[in-house]
Amino acid sequence: MAEFLFEIGFEEMPAPWLSGLADQLKSRFTMLVSDEQIAPSDARVFWTSRRLVLAAGVKPRQDDRAVVEWGPAAKIARDAEGKWTKAAEGFARKQGVSLDQLSIAAKAEGSAEQYLSATRQIPGRPTGAVLVGLLPQILRGFNFARRMNWDAWLDDGRGAFEFGRPIQWIVALLDGDVLPLTIFDAVAGEKGAPRVVSGRRSMGNRFYPRGAPDRGFEVRSLGELQKGLAARFVILDPGERTGRIKSQCEAAGGDVSGEAAHLVHEWADLVEYPTVVVGSIPKEFGDLPDEVLETVLAHHQKAVTLPRGPDGSPRFAAISGGDETAAVNAARGQERVVIARLKDARFFYNEDRKRTIESRVDDLATVTFHKGLGTYKQKAERISLLATDLAGHLGLSPEATTMAGRAALFAKADLVTLMVREFPELQGVMGGLYAQATESAEVASAIRWHYHPVAIEEDAAPAGKLSGAACDAFSLVGLVDKLDSLIGYLGIGVTPSGSSDPYGLRRAGQGVIRILLDFWKAKAPNLDELVRDAHRLYGPALSKSTEDLQAALHAFLIDRLRGVLSARNAGSADEIEAVLSAKVDPLADVRATANRLRELGTVRSEQREVFAALAESFKRAKNIVGDTPAGSVDVAAFAENAERSLHAALVKAEATPSSAPAVRLKAVAGLRDVVDDFFKTTMVMVEDQRLKTNRLALLSRLLSLVYEVADLSRLASPAGENARPS
């Protein structure tokens, strides 16, 4: 085995791209060499902000290959005496083989048709020559989120060569021998002078070790590269960098789970030699709410919040690419930047608190919600009315109703505070904090959380943070706000398409589902009524009719419900479809829907084979019944025993409570044999109208038996799609 080593050195690549680029490098290499008979093995990739490295084992030489070329049919290739014809000679000449290398064979094994063929032996080329041809294709093969023109040129027939950032050096070696590759300047759309020429020379850290006259060093193998980099303040392995950061962070008392874990990974790709520095913030800023501190630290300085110091002063950890000496300056510099921002924040916080949240609602008239949908003041007034009405419909107490109405009215008021203008990610949070001055704790927390839930997991915020009246107020405001937005956008024809969802409608829809599933305590709200009320409040701004809008919202939310159930593994895909296709609106009570799904999963898992058979029978029944309106079954019209047995079993099953899905499902499972028997012995679509009508009615009743739980025909069955009408 020979070692192929490829390092692309570049100016700092965006950190979030790096691991993806390394994946691309590996799969591109693997794909390109897969047909080259060099048996690539153990391909590994590494990266830092300034380099991508690929190493793999390859055979030093391609295997020799035999290539079979096909010529004319055998009967043209040989004459009656079995000698090669002119046509065969011509073919041999064209393929560059002698006549004794020709043979007659079938193209496909067992085929009677015989053809002339020539087998050419292709000697394997040295792997180096093969790789040299592939290197430009590897370089060209990267997909960048954004690529740049850097006046570069590749001599591969395609010319201008864009990349993510300018390339500075290339190491391309096969067992220590240089594989030539040159990137040229592009000058006025033509090839210019060589710019980057591959070699053995890699580069160490930009600044360390101190005083080194030359940052470059020569390597012949991955081992030498790793050793050389380790001596030059570059940790090549991303896992090693992350590990170093984590342990340093933990040594400083930091918790590197959750959001911090994400930051730590980003840190590891920002610098080649990471060192965690700890900063301390003067105690006077300790009065700022934790949310504000964390936002300034995490979102604006990419820093991790640490436990406060013994005197209560906030602390944080940040990343530095410098050595231990530089780290001291880095910590001071970071502190200075953080403090400057916190000073701003403190000024905003103090200014904002000079006014009540209530007094800001009028200012919302200056903030556009959406140009077709009016201002945030209008939205605030609308959702306040909707929340109050809904609370009334649900029969909540007057106190709870007032609470929801107030929280909804003030929910958006922090959009006109200095703090939220400066730190938009604090929307909701600041409103909640500011509301505490004049409003009840329930109203304040409903404002605080009303943009949530944003994550799909059952235990994601605000799970566990709200209880009792506070949870009720949050549920109402969160639900009404999201529905109001959805109704507005859908009403003016804005719907998400593909990956484009600029107004976050999918997330809003998912939030609606989550509120109803995880937080809702009152009886299920009537969504159609809500659409009607919201439509009336929006007025002529919405171009869709109320009915169209109800249908559009319904379809949209069903999709989101499917998404939530599936993301949470609440059931298999076919079970989810079965439950969503039941003859009961899945949105009428999403918790009941989730419950039906759970029961279906449980009952089915106990009798898989039975449900597979039932799925098939139900498909069959559905196909036969089609759109025929269900008639009533006439016991006197039965001609077969199987009909009678099915009917008797049905009547028994129908006596089980339809409100207990598990019981009903088990009852249906018990019908399996009589149903099978019915289909085996009884023809439904017979000439005799009376028999036919009666049998159709019987099948309709079978279908209706569990239609309120699930449409069993949607479940996967062995015969699957092949079920055919009889």
Next chain:
Amino acid sequence: MSLSLSGIIATLNGFWERQGCLIQLGVDTEVGAGTMHPETFLRVLGPDPWRVGYVQPSRRPTDGRYGDNPNRLYKHHQYQVILKPAPAQVQDLYLDSLRALGIEPADHDVRFEEDNWESPALGAWGIGWQVLLDGQEITQFTYFQQAGGINLSPISAEITYGLERIAMYLQDKADVFDVEWTAGVPYRTVRHEEEFELSRYSFELADVELHMKLFEGALGEARRLLDSAGPRVALAAYDWVLRASHAFNVLDARGGISVTQRASMLLQIRKLACGVAAAHVEDRWPPAAKGSGPEARS
């Protein structure tokens, strides 16, 4: 002894002059950034090599804080460098300029972090980084890709130093107004009153109706020149685009424009900036002579 603000400027002038830059002066009309200077915006177009360095006083009315904020200013100063074509070792050159200022990168955390620059008003964008010195952004470093809606070739490197930030760092000052402008003269003495008065003007006093007229008048004049005054008017038209852009900035600070109005005004500026760029290219490198004129060979 760390450098004063004027010492920093003198050092950068000397450093970049040695790198073959023409040392220029900032443009003499109000702009929000050094990029808007014709020595950048128009010189990055076309094939001619170009190297320039200059200080650009940059007015951003919305950033005014009446001289009360230690970090934010109505007017700050950028040191702007254009290197066209971008030299292969331009990052190292930049790091050398920090050393010239007394910042030894090995003693600090100096980092190039992704930050792509875009100016919707100029139809311009580039790929690059913000340079962080111990967590503080001190420079915007950009490989220009497009200006005035025109794809660039060769690519220019733009280095924009935030002079106040660098001075604060070098002099270890937490408040910009404590920075030493020149030996014994603080920034406060030189600029504080101006910060106060101009903040007050743009937030409280600026006549919205007048600025709306100025905006429309300036754009109208630029449009008239481009549409009907024949060749060789691009530079004059560009002055008017800059004036319109400043009127827009004042209106933005004064709160005189709605969100939709804002977008449409930016679009109008962009259209004319693109018109200027196209006219300038047409003047300097007429289609027939493209690539063969005396300018192109220089």
